[in-house]
Amino acid sequence: MRENVVIRTVTRLAVPFILVFGLYIILHGSSRAGGGFQGGVIVASAFILIGIAFGLDETQRRIREKVRTIASILGISIFIGIGLLCILFGANFLGYAAIPLPLDTPWVRGLMMEAVEIGIGITVMAVMTSIFYDVATKEEGE
Amino acid sequence: MISEHLPILAVILPLVGALTVLLAGWAERRYCYPVAVAVLTIQFGLSLAILREVLRGGTIHYYLGDWAPPWGIELVVDHLSAYVLVILVFLSLLSCIYAKRSIGGEIDPQKTVAFYVMFLLLVVGVCGITVTGDIFNLYVFLEISSIAAYTLVASGREKKGLLAGFNYLIMGTISACFILIGIGHLYVVTGTLNMADLARLLPPLYDSTIIHVAFIFFIVGLSIKTALFPLHTWLPDAYSHAPSAISVLISTVISKMGIYATIRILFSVFTVGFIVDHLPILEFFAWVAAIAVIAGSVIAIAQTDLKRMLAYSSVSQMGYIMLGIGIANSVAMTGGVLHILNHALIKGCLFMVAGAIIYRVGLRKIDDFKGLAGRMPYTCAAFFIAAISMIGLPPTVGFMSKWYLTLGAIEAGEWFFVVVILASTLLNAIYFWRVLEYAYFRHADAETPELESRVPVSMLLPMLVLAAGCVVFFFAVSIPLGIIDAAVADLLGGA
DSSP states (O other): OOOOHHHHHHHHHHHHHHHHHHHHHHHTTTTSSOOHHHHHHHHHHHHHHHHHHHOHHHHHHHSOHHHHHHHHHHHHHHHHHHHHHHHHTTSOTTOGGGSOOSSOHHHHHHHHHHHHHHHHHHHHHHHHHHHHHHHHSOOTTO | OGGGGHHHHHHHHHHHHHHHHHHHHHHOGGGHHHHHHHHHHHHHHHHHHHHHHHHHHOOEEEEGGGOOTTTSOEEEEOHHHHHHHHHHHHHHHHHHHHHHHHTTTTSOGGGHHHHHHHHHHHHHHHHHHHHBOBHHHHHHHHHHHHHHHHHHHTTSSOHHHHHHHHHHHHHHHHHHHHHHHHHHHHHHHHSOOBHHHHHHHSGGGTTOHHHHHHHHHHHHHHHHHHTOTTSOTTHHHHHHHSOHHHHHHIIIIIHHHHHHHHHIIIIIISHHIIIIIISOHHHHHHHHHHHHHHHHHHHHHTOOBHHHHHHHHHHHHHHHHHHHHHHOSHHHHHHHHHHHHHHHHHHHHHHHHHHHHHHHHOOOBGGGGTTHHHHSHHHHHHHHHHHHHHHTOTTSHHHHHHHHHHHHHHHTTOHHHHHHHHHHHHHHHHHHHHHHIIIIISOOOTTSOOOOOOOOHHHHHHHHHHHHHHHHHHHTTHHHHHHHHHHHHHHHTTO
């Protein structure tokens, strides 16, 4: 891959901000506009940008396929886990209020919702990045 | 404690199953199959439990996150949902069992893990559609299962499968857009997405043009999904070039899912008051369905490839179900809804046979089937039973649904549709007879090499179960009819 100083420098500068913005969007899912899906896509865009600027091999070494697969499983598992936890405490699926935390109900709901959003964010991030790499890399034998 | 959470578990279980398959596939590729079969077996038990609950206590309502509708998302399982759920999960289970050997030659071994993961994700979508009581949820699940279906159709080695999958993707996405636009229109006017709430809020708005536009978008979108003639163009390629197990899966599960969604939108959202009294669309529906019945059969006669013939036959069979819905008296509806079960049993069995013939002797063309019955006796016997059920002869279940459809048409005074049903029966007989004649009565050419033609048990068992089902449900037709009567009463009562 040809060296391109401008793209690489801009990427280095931009990636931290993109990541923070992505996290911000994810964590605002419960109270304002935002959520796991939107935030996850933004975080994924940071990884895609790295892939474009530094080449796919370099990025593959940093975020390996296994990590991505684990992340996508982990994200959904957080979502399902919290949902089932609510059933365990006698509420319906995702009935956060039943989870016994030493907090007021709105806080419990908010916290659990954030946790679920984070789970969604992780999965979306991992899957979006995977889609990018799968499209960008040619399969062997083609 | 578990019993009240059954509807949500029906969605969660295959999702967890999909993740488990992914993990299992990581450890060792051949663990995927037993895990997937185990998950679907449990899922089948679960769906039976749901059916039992519904039969005992009536419609189940489940509020997600304890938010009461119309604010929260509600899962609703009534007789129709439970009935469709059991059929679809059962067919998914059988085609998963069938998949083990049949995908061996059709799919890259590397893709096995992804294959079973997508398979279970498809089941997630299908189960979600049947249990949800919210139209946006319905759309999301429709997309989950459709996207899984596109990838599965394209998953084979055949290049044509890729093209078929792509076509299917384009058509499916157009249809999804239409459905989404329809949902958007309804939401703008009513401010709700809950089906029961919509049914309550819509009547005063029946004259609104927006509602009419929404309705038309829904109908066109769903007609593409169900491959109602003349919007069926994606279907023949997708059915005939997909891997065999997937042909079975999409011809039974995905097509029934579209039908179910159509029935839900027509009868639970717009209700009989709208579609019969206000905008007499059902009459039109019945005519289109009648054309589909005849056209599908005629084109099927012209096919030389068995899978393609079955695909066109599906177009015509979808027409039967729609005809029952279009005539819309309780008898014809019973026939139509019963045909959901029949067609799943019959078409599942026939596609399994077609897949087994390709797997064992590598033949796709009907003309090459000479003397096949001698080499593959059980497979051909299964084909024979399913074929006479498709034609509608007793003692098979196909007779029952045609009987009810015909009675319904007579009761409605629609003599033309009676003629259509009888004429298509003859056409069915023509194209299935051709296959049976080649398989049973033509002698094999002398130079045909004697191939090893025993079909593996994992392929033979599902097709024999389905063939047996065709006969069993002729005698035990009162079991599904008991559920269907309640379901039809719900639908026509405007519930």
